[in-house]
Amino acid sequence: MGEQAGDHSADAAPTGELAFIRWLRRRTGRHLQMLLGPGDDAAVVRTTPGRPCLLAADMILEGVHFDLSAATPAQVGRKALAINLSDLAAMAARPVAALVSVALPRGRAAALATETLDGMQALAEEFHMSIVGGDTNSWDGPLVIDVSVLGEAGPNGPLLRSTAKPGDWILVTGTLGGSRAGKHLDFTPRVREALLLHEGYHLHAMIDISDGLSTDLHHILEESRCGAELRADAIPISDAAKNADDGRSPLEHALHDGEDFELLFTTPAEQAREILADPPLRIPVSKIGKITSETGAWMVDNSGARHELLPHGWQHAFDG
């Protein structure tokens, strides 16, 4: 315990953690904010004075969150970092550094270490951040990857879930549903989009859609103590959701599937109109409804009927 590891690659894999760390250190990306990378007891990072630090972590487990017969180790590694970057995006924060802790199945350890870190490192480079350390272990269990990230807020500070206001319009980036058909392995976390929106417009509340629109909307509503009314015909449905052939409607997929990793945000009507009239992003932004003072979430269908929208997305039940 105590060694900080980071970085990756496709050379012959070294054996033994000290050898692995030496090899990692030669390959770690050097970014301005990383003062000291892997190899000491802790990494040293410079953040911008006066900017709050954002911290998040996500652990993924072989057999629970991923299956190495359905995804390559590089895809799994990339996703382990990407879901964390999506959490930073949800707060409109810029990623600075990541720590990566892994439990590696003995026998496959060296190959899995290098390949998963390969996938992560490519994404880290894309977002100009560094993998500054972590911890490597081997055991007789399945692959476990826990990534924690440090981000920093932009000049307007972090954007919370708890600050939606009645009358806000509810907007969403991209299209929703069917992510498990493939997008969940190669999505681009909406970091750039979140920073651009939060710097250019007065947003009120934001979350990333990881658990499903219905569930993540409820997170905003619960934290902000308000309600919402959505229009069924306004939900942007992905092609994957339209092509799903499992008896559930495309709309149901879009409402509940999860792992879209798009941004769901609220903003006063006049700001929303500006965003929609002159879209600032290269991806679509859609108005899907409004925040109400009456609590609860409601969906108005194409016939004008109003149904309660319950959170049927992913629930992190951990017992039972």
Add this chain to the structure above:
Amino acid sequence: MGEQAGDHSADAAPTGELAFIRWLRRRTGRHLQMLLGPGDDAAVVRTTPGRPCLLAADMILEGVHFDLSAATPAQVGRKALAINLSDLAAMAARPVAALVSVALPRGRAAALATETLDGMQALAEEFHMSIVGGDTNSWDGPLVIDVSVLGEAGPNGPLLRSTAKPGDWILVTGTLGGSRAGKHLDFTPRVREALLLHEGYHLHAMIDISDGLSTDLHHILEESRCGAELRADAIPISDAAKNADDGRSPLEHALHDGEDFELLFTTPAEQAREILADPPLRIPVSKIGKITSETGAWMVDNSGARHELLPHGWQHAFDG
């Protein structure tokens, strides 16, 4: 994925992650530097402007690093945080915040979550830091706990492994060896001692002894590109090492056992003399040898004979 959890306690355990997070949030310690705790996509922390951030992570695995028949969940939780605080101490950094990710064995999940976090929370309070978030999962595997910490450097910056100089005296806090007899479960990370030493004296290099004196000394020597000569009769040997009855000598225990979590540091002779003449800490500090320009580590025994000191402590081999 995406929820930030933290804190703990001994109430009736809630089921379901959303319920768990609500319960955690009511109990999270409020420290000045925590602007936003568990419950949003990321936690928000304020660090001192101009002070570099320190980042470290350590993952511990049931059956590899701990055994729930030999330690309570609270002890395991406490240790998971304590080893990270020891890493910050080794850099002379002050702990600010921790993220805790857990994989909880199904059936024992709620009880293990609350008890391990109980142990952590007590230690976090002691060091005036916050558990600001993390990730909770359940699965059919063993208990996995990954803690990552954010610290900040003091006014003299972080203290590295790589800056020992020939002529430095080598000092160590406390006594060494036999930690597995009990100390490894209740040690106090030397955070306060490291801060006090680094602010009061001109230290050159520091590490915490997690892998064993012989191995951790080699980390300093390798990073600093120098050597060391130790005196066998100067090594402070713990009572646990003296009482061990396994055929290995007390000195061997002190040199190689690991998990002492004491500070090993180097400082110019005149600084070392000041520290030893007027000890600033409530725990003992011992001079155990000197840094040399000749590489390699050597031990002078009681008869004056010189033996090479090889790193026989814990090696993090992760494959084979």
